[in-house]
Amino acid sequence: MSINLDQALQTFIVEAHELLQVMEQSLLQLETEPADQDAIGAIFRAAHTIKGSAGLFGLNPVVSFTHIVEDVLDRLRDGSVAVDSRLIAVLLKCGDHMLELINVVASRGEPLQPAALEREAALREALSTYQAPHHTPDTGAQHTEAGAADRANAPAEVLWHISLRFGVDVFRNGMDPLSFLRYLETLGQITQVTTLTDSIPALDSWDPESCYLGFEIELRSTASHATLNEVFDFVRDDCDVHIDAIDEASDSAVSIGSELVAQAEQGPLTASVQRLPAASEPKTRDGNYVRVNADKLDELINLVGELVIASAGASLLARSCNNDPLQEATSTVSGLVEEILDGALHLRMIPIGDTFNRFRRVVRDISQELGKDIELTISGAETELDKTVVEKIGDPLMHLLRNAMDHGIESADARRAAGKAGKGHLSLNAYHDSGSIVIEIADDGNGLNRERILEKAQERGLVASGAVLSDQEIYNLIFEPGFSTAEAVTNLSGRGVGMDVVKRNITLLRGTVDLDSRPGQGTVVRIRLPLTLAIINGFLVGIDTSTYVIPLDMVQECIELDEHQRQSSREKGYLDLRGEVLPLVDLREHFSHEGSAGRRQNVVVVRYAEHKAGLVVDDLLGEFQTVIKPLGKLFGALRGISGSTILGSGAVALILDVPALLNQIVQLEARTPQAPYSPTVVAR
Amino acid sequence: MGAVTTTRQTAVAVDEDAQYLTFMLGGEMFAIGILGIKEIIEYGSLTVVPMMPAFVRGVINLRGAVVPVVDLSARFGRANSAITRRSCVIIIEASTEEGQAQDIGLLVDTVSAVQEIPSSQIEPPPSFGARIRSDFISGMAKVDGKFVIVLDVDNVLSIDEMSSLAEAGQAPALDLDPR
Numbered sequence: 001m002s003i004n005l006d007q008a009l010q011t012f013i014v015e016a017h018e019l020l021q022v023m024e025q026s027l028l029q030l031e032t033e034p035a036d037q038d039a040i041g042a043i044f045r046a047a048h049t050i051k052g053s054a055g056l057f058g059l060n061p062v063v064s065f066t067h068i069v070e071d072v073l074d075r076l077r078d079g080s081v082a083v084d085s086r087l088i089a090v091l092l093k094c095g096d097h098m099l100e101l102i103n104v105v106a107s108r109g110e111p112l113q114p115a116a117l118e119r120e121a122a123l124r125e126a127l128s129t130y131q132a133p134h135h136t137p138d139t140g141a142q143h144t145e146a147g148a149a150d151r152a153n154a155p156a157e158v159l160w161h162i163s164l165r166f167g168v169d170v171f172r173n174g175m176d177p178l179s180f181l182r183y184l185e186t187l188g189q190i191t192q193v194t195t196l197t198d199s200i201p202a203l204d205s206w207d208p209e210s211c212y213l214g215f216e217i218e219l220r221s222t223a224s225h226a227t228l229n230e231v232f233d234f235v236r237d238d239c240d241v242h243i244d245a246i247d248e249a250s251d252s253a254v255s256i257g258s259e260l261v262a263q264a265e266q267g268p269l270t271a272s273v274q275r276l277p278a279a280s281e282p283k284t285r286d287g288n289y290v291r292v293n294a295d296k297l298d299e300l301i302n303l304v305g306e307l308v309i310a311s312a313g314a315s316l317l318a319r320s321c322n323n324d325p326l327q328e329a330t331s332t333v334s335g336l337v338e339e340i341l342d343g344a345l346h347l348r349m350i351p352i353g354d355t356f357n358r359f360r361r362v363v364r365d366i367s368q369e370l371g372k373d374i375e376l377t378i379s380g381a382e383t384e385l386d387k388t389v390v391e392k393i394g395d396p397l398m399h400l401l402r403n404a405m406d407h408g409i410e411s412a413d414a415r416r417a418a419g420k421a422g423k424g425h426l427s428l429n430a431y432h433d434s435g436s437i438v439i440e441i442a443d444d445g446n447g448l449n450r451e452r453i454l455e456k457a458q459e460r461g462l463v464a465s466g467a468v469l470s471d472q473e474i475y476n477l478i479f480e481p482g483f484s485t486a487e488a489v490t491n492l493s494g495r496g497v498g499m500d501v502v503k504r505n506i507t508l509l510r511g512t513v514d515l516d517s518r519p520g521q522g523t524v525v526r527i528r529l530p531l532t533l534a535i536i537n538g539f540l541v542g543i544d545t546s547t548y549v550i551p552l553d554m555v556q557e558c559i560e561l562d563e564h565q566r567q568s569s570r571e572k573g574y575l576d577l578r579g580e581v582l583p584l585v586d587l588r589e590h591f592s593h594e595g596s597a598g599r600r601q602n603v604v605v606v607r608y609a610e611h612k613a614g615l616v617v618d619d620l621l622g623e624f625q626t627v628i629k630p631l632g633k634l635f636g637a638l639r640g641i642s643g644s645t646i647l648g649s650g651a652v653a654l655i656l657d658v659p660a661l662l663n664q665i666v667q668l669e670a671r672t673p674q675a676p677y678s679p680t681v682v683a684r
Numbered sequence: 685m686g687a688v689t690t691t692r693q694t695a696v697a698v699d700e701d702a703q704y705l706t707f708m709l710g711g712e713m714f715a716i717g718i719l720g721i722k723e724i725i726e727y728g729s730l731t732v733v734p735m736m737p738a739f740v741r742g743v744i745n746l747r748g749a750v751v752p753v754v755d756l757s758a759r760f761g762r763a764n765s766a767i768t769r770r771s772c773v774i775i776i777e778a779s780t781e782e783g784q785a786q787d788i789g790l791l792v793d794t795v796s797a798v799q800e801i802p803s804s805q806i807e808p809p810p811s812f813g814a815r816i817r818s819d820f821i822s823g824m825a826k827v828d829g830k831f832v833i834v835l836d837v838d839n840v841l842s843i844d845e846m847s848s849l850a851e852a853g854q855a856p857a858l859d860l861d862p863r
Contacts, residue, residue, distance in 0.1 A: 591734030
């Protein structure tokens with residue numbers, strides 16, 4: 001049997017990255033709660049697993065360094081080293097170094113750069129102060145045979161509660177329940193045994209070959225959970241075994257035991273786990289997950305997209321041939337296909353929490369660098385969104401966070417002077433809101449300086465002097481290109497990218513960003529993103545024989561254009577919409593469709609940012625969930641159309657890019673030299 | 685792009701058994717090497733993409749993929765081809781300068797045959813006189829005593845050139861910056 005080592009190595013690298021992330025998170029957790037044993041355990045396990053797997057691949061640089069880290073962590077676990085901020089800082093750096101080791105040594109197969117080796121030496125030096133003077137196997141000497149996995153565990157004695165229910169067939173399978181108790185005795189000291197006889201039936205139905213016994217055992221032992229578990233390997237199939245550590249300080253062991261017995265009398269025996277303090281086993285990430293290559297998922301989703309189109313086509317055909325059973329069959333198929341589509345799209349959805357958690361470290365590091373005390377609060381981490389979006393939102397978020405920390409939150413002294421707590425607060429929040437996801441980055445800093453922004457914007461010609469703008473509009477000016485944060489709001493160094501890049505990246509994801517600020521109280525940046533990039537809800541309109549899709553979230557209303565209105569709007573180029581001037585765009589003309597307009601025309605009122613316009617079309621064809629297909633490079637220069645989709649009929653429909661379309665028209669109007677307000681677009 | 689063309693031509697020169705697809709366009713016969721051809725389909729429902737130059741006829745749905753269709757006649761600077769019962773779309777895999785492949789449909793009047801043309805039968809392109817751009821022609825093949833223009837598909841369907849033409853068509857909208 002040969003193992004594909006390359007593939008296994010890839011898996012190792014991916015896993016190691018995840019483990020390092022877990023380690024980092026746990027370290028940060030430990031920083032706030034130094035007594036958190038779970039966190040220490042998680043860190044240790046991460047390092048231990050990485051070391052073990054790296055050993056399998058013969059990645060000696062990884063093994064030798066991780067070994068030292070593990071040593072220190074082991075001492076941390078048994079309490080001979082105390083958690084302090086210096087140790088955490090060192091361990092965080094160790095995590096970084098392990099990441100580098102894995103990236104360089106495992107992924108690329110190269111030796112480390114001298115600079116990295118220097119760092120490693122420094123880290124080894126720092127770690128050595130925490131290492132034991134000699135490697136003394138002072139405790140647990142009698143259990144050395146238990147293997148590496150056990151040595152890893154704390155040698156301290158633990159009081160275990162073992163709740164054991166033998167199956168009826170134990171005797172028939174040649175097992176003797178008592179032998180297990182005897183074996184347990186070799187592992188530690190059994191302090192209490194309660195025999196449960198309540199499942200023994202009445203005498204006439206008693207089968208002498210069946211076992212009806214159960215035991216509640218208290219065992220004081222240095223053995224690990226795994227070792228104890230192994231004891232029952234032979235009878236695991238037909239027995240009910242629960243092994244839990246008892247926190248002696250808080251609960252009286254006796255009371256738990258009796259509670260369990262009481263419970264046992266009532267019937268089902270499986271509930272015992274819930275009553276006991278949580279076992280030390282990690283239950284966080286080990287759900288039933290299957291690791292799937294993202295490409296395969298994409299392929300599947302593409303296929304499902306086509307399936308949707310094909311089934312819509314089949315339904316259409318079925319409807320045309322007047323065959324009821326056939327129609328019913330196709331409609332069942334369509335229903336199922338839609339469910340498959342939903343399911344397939346959900347496969348790509350991942351919680352944003354991982355991205356958020358990465359920022360804990362960033363916030364910690366930057367706040368130290370800036371000498372500010374900043375706390376990050378994360379909420380809504382379980383909010384799910386498309387994987388592609390999650391991947392691409394990281395950088396803009398990072399930039400916004402840095403900005404908030406750098407420019408938003410004041411120094412502790414300034415904060416106290418302003419009557420605020422010295423500790424700055426930064427919060428990241430995510431939630432779903434009507435088909436999109438909203439990510440909020442809020443700080444309780446000084447807020448934006450409205451006057452400075454306006455002044456700067458006027459200086460740069462972004463705003464005409466004397467223009468009256470709302471606060472909101474002024475704040476959003478910082479997203480304009482050419483409005484560099486570096487020179488504008490504060491004098492702190494810029495980072496090369498301005499907020500316009502943030503905005504552009506978000507716009508590329510078909511999202512929007514806006515900003516709210518209160519002087520002295522802080523700033524909130526809200527990013528609104530679509531849940532998925534692959535599908536939009538569209539509104540179908542017909543012009544001539546062509547069909548266009550308008551993204552539904554931009555459609556405000558539809559109105560019919562009667563003959564009289566058509567005449568007047570054609571002359572004026574705008575429409576009186578309940579006393580409001582609504583500029584019209586005749587799409588037929590704009591897209592140079594040949595032939596004259598149909599008898600009836602409709603206006604779709606669209607809105608994007610501050611623009612509101614009416615698109616004149618022939619037919620309104622209703623809503624349609626649209627799988628977006630990019631048009632390719634040939635159409636790269638095409639403005640006003642963002643992509644295409646395939647309709648149920650098999651025809652291709654083009655998706656309108658409303659913001660670009662409106663901008664294009666605004667520009668066209670601006671070019672026309674005559675009157676300042678001229679309805680060129682329509683009246684030409 | 686030039687490098688690609690050269691390799692292709694040398695490959696043709698070496699390979700004696702190069703096969704070509706011949707087709708008719710405006711009464712004239714043309715040929716293209718079959719290696720880049722993925723399939724030939726009947727001209728069906730096509731969606732016009734507005735604001736594109738005349739040679740971009742529109743897009744079609746090719747089993748779920750959206751494929752642009754180029755009107756070869758318009759690409760040669762002539763009138764758009766009239767659609768007849770025998771109009772066909774030849775699907776060709778074209779590549780951009782960055783080496784990405786994209787399928788493009790080529791609208792022609794009729795397809796004729798797949799023929800083997802020995803390289804000895806292919807003359808270098810004339811510098812003028814063929815009434816289409818000389819860089820579109822990779823050679824003049826003699827088939828049944830008549831000359832057939834062998835097209836240089838890479839140049840005819842250069843996505844970079846076509847998209848920059850499309851951009852030029854939009855140019856008025858481009859330099860419209862209000863300032």
